[in-house]
Amino acid sequence: MIVNPITDGIVLDHIKAGRAMELYQVLNLGALQCPVAIIKNADSKKMGRKDIIKIFEVIDLDLDVLGYIDPGITVSIIKNGELVKRHGLELPERVTNVIRCRNPRCITSVEQELPQVFKLTNREKGIYRCIYCDTQAKHSK
Amino acid sequence: MTKSLIDILDLSTGEIDELIETANRIIENPQAYAHKCEGKKLATLFFEPSTRTRLSFEAAMYELGGHVLGFSEAASSSASKGESVSDTVRVVSGYADIIAMRHPKEGAPMVASMKSLVPVINAGDGGHNHPTQTLTDLLTIRRKMGRLDHLTVGLCGDLKFGRTVHSLIGALSRYEGIRFVLISPQELTIPDYIREEVLEDGHQDYVETTDLEAVMPELDILYMTRVQRERFFNEADYIRLKDSYILTREKLDSAKKDMCILHPLPRVNEISVDVDEDSRAGYFDQALYGKYIRMALILKLLGVE
Known part of the structure; x- marks a missing residue:
């Protein structure tokens, strides 16, 4: 199998091994018309094993969602075969409609049109809390 | 956004000190405050029953010379017809100058404060906050x-x-x-x-x-x-x-x-x-x-x- 080098597109590298499919789903990459390559369990000096996603088109990515799922990912934007930008990620201050509040007493459990918003309350421990009821959604580092 | 009180930590210790000082002045001389809120209306939106908190809010507003309107249980509000908190508050904030809300669902007063045109006070949201x-x-x-x-x-x-x-x-x-x-x-x-x-x-x-x-x-x-x-x-x-x-x-x-x-x-x-x-x-x-x-x-x- 040969995955061609990208001329114009995005490479998501240093994804924790086994999590590429989750990212594929969350970022809704299945809806894209361009080629998307998922490489699982690639060798990595730094990580031992890692996953990589190559998107053969420059699209708008929600970096907050990516940062929430795995702040270790690097995002490289490639245009005309050249690396034009590399983003390091970090845990975002807020995520909207990525996590659902599990608290049955939360107002979002009955008023479902409300956006599901979580805020980062402890960066070191990666703890997010629902802005409405403060229920914790512990970030899975 | 209009200033509201949803969580006690919304207030700095300096603001808490100010409130305590004002309360002490009211206790010393309640008559001086008896007309401060003339012409103002407090809406007490109590989606679940409460005796002390609701009466305390109502007494507070009356002693400031203001008026009170509202309901004391969800059954007598439009919530019983399925109206959302956001809609209720949007309507009520056209009728009142300030709202005190108690609701069984956690975070409901916060939702209210995001939609309200007037200040919202959380008067208790489930087991969550009661500032x-x-x-x-x-x-x-x-x-x-x-x-x-x-x-x-x-x-x-x-x-x-x-x-x-x-x-x-x-x-x-x-x-x-x-x-x-x-x-x-x-x-x-x-x-x-x-x-x-x-x-x-x-x-x-x-x-x-x-x-x-x-x-x-x-x-x-x-x-x-x-x-x-x-x-x-x-x-x-x-x-x-x-x-x-x-x-x-x-x-x-x-x-x-x-x-x-x-x-x-x-x-x-x-x-x-x-x-x-x-x-x-x-x-x-x-x-x-x-x-x-x-x-x-x-x-x-x-x-x-």
């Missing part, structure tokens, strides 16, 4: 003890489900020299997130114990809450433990002479009636102060000098 109770507690402690810092504060009873206890720990943690003595059965200790995020991450001085009598001599404040039968997994544990957390006159023998006993009320049997006559019993004054701090809060949120 005006905490303001009441802080005013009472300040009046009884003369300070909010350098105090040993005993919190006794159901520390797991008691929202008043959680808010009070959060609020007092911001003052210097506070030591918490957390007294409860093993089944009802404070939730892990309070222990980890407020007490340990904040390097707060605290101890946990099951024995009220052993720690009684250390306490400056004893904040009692009710141990409820339905919180226990089995009846035998409840019967074994329930009397340990009932405050009697005898248990007070070893307490400091100027200790202050607080309780958010309603009391069932966790404080014996004979304690009411003890000069250290502060809980009925606490209920009264609740009205004055709410008057101060209404003035602040309406921007009335």
